[in-house]
Amino acid sequence: VSAGPVKPSLKASGVFTCTARLDGQPLLVVGAISPEDDGHFATASLVLAPDRVTSSAVEAFTTKTGQTAEGRCPGNVVLVVQPDTPIGCQVRDVATKTITDVTVTVDGDLNATFSFG
Numbered sequence: 001v002s003a004g005p006v007k008p009s010l011k012a013s014g015v016f017t018c019t020a021r022l023d024g025q026p027l028l029v030v031g032a033i034s035p036e037d038d039g040h041f042a043t044a045s046l047v048l049a050p051d052r053v054t055s056s057a058v059e060a061f062t063t064k065t066g067q068t069a070e071g072r073c074p075g076n077v078v079l080v081v082q083p084d085t086p087i088g089c090q091v092r093d094v095a096t097k098t099i100t101d102v103t104v105t106v107d108g109d110l111n112a113t114f115s116f117g
Helices: 049-066
Strands: 015-024 025-033 039-043 045-048 071-072 080-082 089-093 099-106 110-117
Touching: 025 080, 045 049, 049 071, 049 089, 049 099, 049 110
Parallel strands: none
Antiparallel strands: 015 025, 025 039, 045 080, 071 089, 089 099, 099 110
């Protein structure tokens, strides 16, 4: 998401954080204003595609078990999380209908790890 060039009316420089909402979820925004009154903003949150998180969880489960599966992770349009915050998903073995909880954790470099419980 980009707002284009920003010309803040603030006369102080520094770094600040604020929270916005994206698809009803809190999105942490970090802003910086230089002494020249230039504003720069970036999100400190991860904005993920729920279907990609789900497919990654299913793939990890299939790799671990060798079983065909389908899954469900939270989020409709987007999933907003802080780096290293666990995401609770569920994966269902297609053959046995057994449901397994899968925790997906994504770091700030978008590397995902999976734990099964």
